[in-house]
Amino acid sequence: MSEQAKAPPPKPASYLYVRHALPVRAMHWINVVSLTVLLMSGLMIFNAHPSLTWGKSSYTGRPPVFEITALRTNSGQLIGVTRIFGHQFDTTGVLGVSAGPNGKPTLIAFPQWLTIPSSYSLAAARLWHIFFAWMLMFNGLAYVAYALTSRHLQRNLLPTRTDWRGIGQSIRDHIRLKHPQGEAAKHYNVLQKLSYVVVIFVLLPLIILTGWAMSPKLNSIWPGWVDAFGGRQSARTVHFVVAWLLVGFVAIHVFEVIVSGFWNHLRSMITGHYRITDPQRKTRP
Amino acid sequence: MTKARNRLGVTPEALAKRRFLTRTLGGTGALLLAGCDKLNQSSAFKKVLSTGEVLSENVHRLAAGPGSMAQEFSAADLSPSFRGNGNTNPASAEYKALAANGFADWKLVVDGLVEQPGAWSLEQLRAMPSRTQITRHDCVEGWSAIGQWTGAPLAQLLALVKPKPEARYVVFHCADSFGSARYYESIDMDDAYHPQTLLAYALNGQTLPVTNGAPLRLRVERQLGYKHAKYLMRLELVNDFSRIGGGHGGYWEDQGYQWYAGI
Numbered sequence: 001m002s003e004q005a006k007a008p009p010p011k012p013a014s015y016l017y018v019r020h021a022l023p024v025r026a027m028h029w030i031n032v033v034s035l036t037v038l039l040m041s042g043l044m045i046f047n048a049h050p051s052l053t054w055g056k057s058s059y060t061g062r063p064p065v066f067e068i069t070a071l072r073t074n075s076g077q078l079i080g081v082t083r084i085f086g087h088q089f090d091t092t093g094v095l096g097v098s099a100g101p102n103g104k105p106t107l108i109a110f111p112q113w114l115t116i117p118s119s120y121s122l123a124a125a126r127l128w129h130i131f132f133a134w135m136l137m138f139n140g141l142a143y144v145a146y147a148l149t150s151r152h153l154q155r156n157l158l159p160t161r162t163d164w165r166g167i168g169q170s171i172r173d174h175i176r177l178k179h180p181q182g183e184a185a186k187h188y189n190v191l192q193k194l195s196y197v198v199v200i201f202v203l204l205p206l207i208i209l210t211g212w213a214m215s216p217k218l219n220s221i222w223p224g225w226v227d228a229f230g231g232r233q234s235a236r237t238v239h240f241v242v243a244w245l246l247v248g249f250v251a252i253h254v255f256e257v258i259v260s261g262f263w264n265h266l267r268s269m270i271t272g273h274y275r276i277t278d279p280q281r282k283t284r285p
Numbered sequence: 286m287t288k289a290r291n292r293l294g295v296t297p298e299a300l301a302k303r304r305f306l307t308r309t310l311g312g313t314g315a316l317l318l319a320g321c322d323k324l325n326q327s328s329a330f331k332k333v334l335s336t337g338e339v340l341s342e343n344v345h346r347l348a349a350g351p352g353s354m355a356q357e358f359s360a361a362d363l364s365p366s367f368r369g370n371g372n373t374n375p376a377s378a379e380y381k382a383l384a385a386n387g388f389a390d391w392k393l394v395v396d397g398l399v400e401q402p403g404a405w406s407l408e409q410l411r412a413m414p415s416r417t418q419i420t421r422h423d424c425v426e427g428w429s430a431i432g433q434w435t436g437a438p439l440a441q442l443l444a445l446v447k448p449k450p451e452a453r454y455v456v457f458h459c460a461d462s463f464g465s466a467r468y469y470e471s472i473d474m475d476d477a478y479h480p481q482t483l484l485a486y487a488l489n490g491q492t493l494p495v496t497n498g499a500p501l502r503l504r505v506e507r508q509l510g511y512k513h514a515k516y517l518m519r520l521e522l523v524n525d526f527s528r529i530g531g532g533h534g535g536y537w538e539d540q541g542y543q544w545y546a547g548i
Contacts, residue, residue: 049428116325122425127338217353
């Protein structure tokens with residue numbers, strides 16, 4: 001912001017406004033913590049049986065759709081192997097075989113630097129996972145209640161008719177990393193709105209439901225409901241895929257935050273204040 | 286005043302910011318992992334985390350009720366072979382001797398807080414009214430297998446031994462062990478009287494194989510696999526399991542797994 005020193009500046013054409021209400025900020029960061037722990041403890045849980053099948057059980061006579069394993073070559077070398085729909089990839093170093101805490105090749109599906117806890121412990125990972133699953137769920141319920149009653153959903157998240165008409169332009173703008181400036185930056189753009197709505201109302205409910213689907217006790221509430229996902233093991237597969245879709249969302253989300261003004265966005269998610277700058281002044285903070 | 290910029294037109298301040306950012310992210314990741322591992326070693330923190338499990342147990346109990354039925358499947362859903370996990374061939378001399386004789390000398394002892402303790406041979410258990418069910422076995426590791434189980438509902442045996450009013454759990458003592466620790470498990474009376482809770486002696490229409498728990502194993506269908514104790518030797522009714530084994534109600538529970546295995 002301090003780089004414009006060429007001409008005497010016109011009157012400060014930028015100002016701060018409250019972009020995110022306190023409940024949204026608090027719930028955003030609770031989500032950050034919960035989803036991070038859920039992913040990392042979930043990968044540890046996956047490491048206990050690093051294989052995904054489609055169907056009611058794991059042993060249906062059909063091979064897994066996804067599998068991380070390891071082989072030992074004739075020369076005694078360990079290689080990590082990942083199979084997707086029968087296609088085999090050498091993933092040594094990352095999946096199947098990776099460096100353990102002492103640097104030695106370790107037989108483990110997801111590497112230990114990516115799991116909670118970092119040493120193999122299914123019991124501990126389940127403790128973490130289930131605690132933070134409750135946290136995510138309470139946070140999600142509170143969020144939906146807040147978004148409806150404060151009209152945050154209706155006002156800020158649901159795309160308007162104008163939004164829908166501008167979707168083509170928005171896609172082109174995103175590809176060129178062009179972002180709304182000035183007053184236009186006060187509203188979420190249509191792709192942003194759609195991605196939030198999909199995460200909130202599709203991906204997160206889906207990952208919660210498929211999580212429940214893995215519980216034998218919850219299965220018994222209404223025997224057969226799990227078949228809506230294609231069976232218990234299919235539900236586990238969907239749970240895993242949705243987890244990575246959420247990782248994909250976070251990656252794009254953080255990327256967009258960085259390219260459209262990292263500090264401005266970060267501040268607005270902490271203190272609420274976001275700076276709007278007159279687009280005539282082409283400054284890049 | 287012009288500020289030094291590099292080829293990309295980035296000021297040193299912006300570069301410093303970027304460096305700070307990448308370092309912060311990398312550092313946060315490492316700290317997060319180290320922090321989580323530290324927390325993981327704290328028993329107080331584990332207590333906090335286990336409130337999640339306690340919440341699950343209570344909510345599930347309310348949502349499902351004592352009599353909810355596990356899903357039953359058709360013969361078309363049977364797994365081609367039923368995976369054996371954990372111990373698949375108990376090493377004790379006592380068990381080997383029983384197995385060598387086709388379990389003809391084996392008897393299931395039932396004692397503890399009951400009016401009429403006793404012992405039942407495999408023959409006597411087979412003579413009781415039986416139940417056959419095709420159910421899915423969900424291992425805590427994440428895999429599932431579907432098998433057809435035949436056995437005597439535990440409720441029938443309980444009717445014979447008449448539990449005392451103070452009995453709260455059935456403890457299953459097994460013939461297998463991990464190292465020097467005998468396998469054992471425990472369930473509450475809701476599960477004990479549940480119609481799908483069986484003392485199973487047959488799998489897929491055949492005599493229960495040693496791999497899967499011969500001569501007798503527990504089926505407690507609304508919970509994970511480690512609850513389904515194999516190689517049963519003795520059932521003990523208790524009002525508290527804190528003096529049995531490591532005190533947590535089961536072998537895996539003593540290793541940090543949850544007593545409630547419905548999730």
